[in-house]
Amino acid sequence: MAVAQAKLDAAVARLAGLDLPQGGWSGGARADAVARLQAMGLPAKRDEYWRYTDPTTLTAATPVAAAPFDASDEAQLFDAIDRVRLVFVDGVFDPAQSDDPVAAGVELLSQAADIHWAQGLYGTLEARGQNPVARPLAALNTAAATEGVLIRVTGQVAKPIHLVYLQESDTSDAILHHCVKLEEGAELTLLESGPGAARFNQVLEVEVADGARFHHIRIQGRDHDRRLATHIFARLGAESLFKSFTLTANGVMTRNEAVLELTGDDAMAHIAGAALGNGDYHHDDTVFITHAAERCESRQVFKNVLRNGAVGVFQGKILVKPGAQKTDGYQISQCLLLDEAAQFLAKPELEIYADDVKCSHGSTSGAIDDTALYYLRSRGVPLRQAQSLLVLAFLAEAIDEIEDEGIAGEIRLRLEAWLSRQDG
Amino acid sequence: MLEIKNLHVKLEEDDKVILKGVDLTVEAGKVHAIMGPNGSGKSTLSYVLSGRDGYEVTDGSATLDGVELLEMEPEERAAAGLFLAFQYPVEIPGVGNMTFLRTAVNAQRKARGEAELSAGDFLKIVREKAKALKIDAEMMKRPVNVGFSGGEKKRNEILQMAMLEPKMCILDETDSGLDVDAMKLVADGVNALRSEGRAFLVITHYQRLLDHIKPDVVHIMADGRIIKTGGPELALEVENNGYANLLAEVQ
Ligand SMILES: Nc1ncnc2c1ncn2[C@@H]1O[C@H](COP(=O)(O)OP(=O)(O)OP(=O)(O)O)[C@@H](O)[C@H]1O
Ligand SMILES: [Mg+2]
Numbered sequence: 001m002a003v004a005q006a007k008l009d010a011a012v013a014r015l016a017g018l019d020l021p022q023g024g025w026s027g028g029a030r031a032d033a034v035a036r037l038q039a040m041g042l043p044a045k046r047d048e049y050w051r052y053t054d055p056t057t058l059t060a061a062t063p064v065a066a067a068p069f070d071a072s073d074e075a076q077l078f079d080a081i082d083r084v085r086l087v088f089v090d091g092v093f094d095p096a097q098s099d100d101p102v103a104a105g106v107e108l109l110s111q112a113a114d115i116h117w118a119q120g121l122y123g124t125l126e127a128r129g130q131n132p133v134a135r136p137l138a139a140l141n142t143a144a145a146t147e148g149v150l151i152r153v154t155g156q157v158a159k160p161i162h163l164v165y166l167q168e169s170d171t172s173d174a175i176l177h178h179c180v181k182l183e184e185g186a187e188l189t190l191l192e193s194g195p196g197a198a199r200f201n202q203v204l205e206v207e208v209a210d211g212a213r214f215h216h217i218r219i220q221g222r223d224h225d226r227r228l229a230t231h232i233f234a235r236l237g238a239e240s241l242f243k244s245f246t247l248t249a250n251g252v253m254t255r256n257e258a259v260l261e262l263t264g265d266d267a268m269a270h271i272a273g274a275a276l277g278n279g280d281y282h283h284d285d286t287v288f289i290t291h292a293a294e295r296c297e298s299r300q301v302f303k304n305v306l307r308n309g310a311v312g313v314f315q316g317k318i319l320v321k322p323g324a325q326k327t328d329g330y331q332i333s334q335c336l337l338l339d340e341a342a343q344f345l346a347k348p349e350l351e352i353y354a355d356d357v358k359c360s361h362g363s364t365s366g367a368i369d370d371t372a373l374y375y376l377r378s379r380g381v382p383l384r385q386a387q388s389l390l391v392l393a394f395l396a397e398a399i400d401e402i403e404d405e406g407i408a409g410e411i412r413l414r415l416e417a418w419l420s421r422q423d424g
Numbered sequence: 425m426l427e428i429k430n431l432h433v434k435l436e437e438d439d440k441v442i443l444k445g446v447d448l449t450v451e452a453g454k455v456h457a458i459m460g461p462n463g464s465g466k467s468t469l470s471y472v473l474s475g476r477d478g479y480e481v482t483d484g485s486a487t488l489d490g491v492e493l494l495e496m497e498p499e500e501r502a503a504a505g506l507f508l509a510f511q512y513p514v515e516i517p518g519v520g521n522m523t524f525l526r527t528a529v530n531a532q533r534k535a536r537g538e539a540e541l542s543a544g545d546f547l548k549i550v551r552e553k554a555k556a557l558k559i560d561a562e563m564m565k566r567p568v569n570v571g572f573s574g575g576e577k578k579r580n581e582i583l584q585m586a587m588l589e590p591k592m593c594i595l596d597e598t599d600s601g602l603d604v605d606a607m608k609l610v611a612d613g614v615n616a617l618r619s620e621g622r623a624f625l626v627i628t629h630y631q632r633l634l635d636h637i638k639p640d641v642v643h644i645m646a647d648g649r650i651i652k653t654g655g656p657e658l659a660l661e662v663e664n665n666g667y668a669n670l671l672a673e674v675q
Binding site for chain 2: 385393
């Protein structure tokens with residue numbers, strides 16, 4: 001299918017407006033990304049996977065201004081955890097507020113060295129993830145990112161690494177690209193909280209070698225005006241584990257894409273999200289999981305709680321390649337509509353080319369169960385608290401994907417706080 | 425304690441009238457039973473008293489210790505001391521039974537201006553009461569009523585009642601679905617709560633439960649009204665002869 005000329009022109013124009021880094025160890029990958037983007041064009045409303053989400057504000061030359069959000073009424077997340085904090089302000093690393101990255105075995109994305117381990121990773125998984133569905137914002141990111149972290153893990157990392165995103169400027173336009181490489185048997189927990197810019201484009205590439213384990217928890221919120229496009233590209237080796245959970249509360253525009261590829265036998269990939277939106281809020285989870293090996297398990301658990309005109313989108317696909325026998329794929333997307341003005345659009349897809357597989361998917365949207373609400377109230381639980389209990393119950397399956405009980409508890413408190421702030 | 429006067433109730437959605445002038449007074453310390461044919465309005469009466477949506481009170485009143493119930497939110501009625509053991513207890517996936525109970529107990533204490541129970545005290549009390557009703561720890565961990573058998577659900581209702589210590593307890597067919605031993609457990613649970621300051625309104629179809637929980641007064645409800653009130657012998661008469669004679673009397 002020919003790509004519309006307007007999309008191609010838009011890509012060229014967008015690239016022309018950026019100061020693209022050249023040369024160095026990532027120069028080749030960046031040049032390839034530029035070429036990819038020029039061939040696929042920028043996303044447009046007509047594209048199959050942009051039908052429910054308008055990409056205009058994500059692709060425009062300049063971001064829509066967004067006031068930084070003061071979240072000081074709540075404790076910093078993950079404060080109870082002994083962790084390495086790396087702070088990015090408006091998408092730029094801030095050493096003054098951060099722990100020492102070098103001591104933690106973390107490098108910052110730079111062009112400096114000519115030979116670098118990340119050479120085989122930077123832009124590589126992103127490029128693999130462009131087929132069969134184009135992800136132009138990710139190619140743009142690979143071409144243009146100057147900030148990010150490069151983490152290579154060979155053993156078990158004792159402390160989680162926490163990437164903290166703060167916003168100071170109304171017009172910040174952040175592009176971050178992180179690469180994580182877990183060598184055989186290694187283990188890492190990556191925490192993120194933010195988003196921390198008026199517009200934020202992020203790519204996270206994760207290579208999980210045989211027997212390695214990657215845990216990822218991120219919080220996107222409570223900033224209301226920001227716009228956000230993220231991509232996770234992960235490739236999983238044999239008997240490896242990938243677990244990712246995202247909480248999104250507020251945000252006028254969020255598009256979270258995840259492209260996970262199970263390439264080694266007996267690997268396990270779980271991706272979950274809980275999204276809460278009120279009013280002018282658009283949230284989109286777009287997931288593509290490829291089973292290319294035997295006996296792998298994947299789970300997609302996405303829950304939205306929406307009110308007052310908020311819109312939720314879920315586009316989730318499980319692709320089971322020929323030979324990927326004994327695949328166990330599960331996908332659920334559910335929305336709790338707190339009033340009649342909210343809207344949830346779901347597009348679940350299964351594509352299976354192996355005969356001995358177990359795949360299930362389901363999608364529902366509905367209101368709070370009135371009978372359950374009455375039952376709770378008849379026991380003396382006030383309306384607000386009863387609603388909050390039922391919303392948390394609705395989200396439980398997603399939160400259960402967080403292995404660390406302490407973090408899960410913090411997330412629950414966040415959710416309760418969000419619910420108690422909503423009026424009406 | 426509970427005083428219902430000339431209560432008329434119709435469905436909110438259509439014009440169907442269900443309660444057509446119910447008059448009923450339950451004094452403190454007493455056990456009253458209501459019997460009556462299917463569809464006569466017994467459950468509706470209990471729902472209206474506890475504040476369920478979907479019903480419209482067109483006339484009459486219901487007061488608890490002189491305070492009008494019908495104006496209150498369901499949680500306010502509960503805090504005022506009203507409790508309904510449901511004919512069909514509700515399943516709540518995702519909410520743990522223990523969490524549910526603790527939330528309810530503490531919400532009521534808070535509404536009454538009392539201090540919340542500490543986690544330790546709560547656990548101690550709940551364990552003891554659950555044990556008496558043969559509700560095991562595993563059931564307490566499960567989501568509220570999810571996957572419970574019919575009898576387990578009913579025992580769970582009585583556990584809630586025992587924890588909340590309401591002053592006006594309405595039991596809607598708590599005996600249905602219970603085996604003989606469970607009925608005994610439930611009756612013991614109810615009898616243990618009987619006191620000067622507490623009253624019971626027991627809705628049932630069978631004399632069996634009333635053998636264990638001895639009523640002071642028995643009412644017969646038919647077609648949205650109390651058509652006859654008497655002593656325990658009235659329940660025996662229903663057991664032996666059904667409702668035909670009683671219905672004929674009022675014709
Ligand atoms: N929400 C409703 N919608 C339609 N009809 C209703 C509703 N609630 C009650 N009714 C009707 O009102 C009548 C009384 O019902 P109710 O459940 O109060 O009877 P009951 O005396 O408790 O009967 P049972 O002994 O079978 O439990 C029935 O005819 C029932 O169908
Ligand atoms: Mg009934």
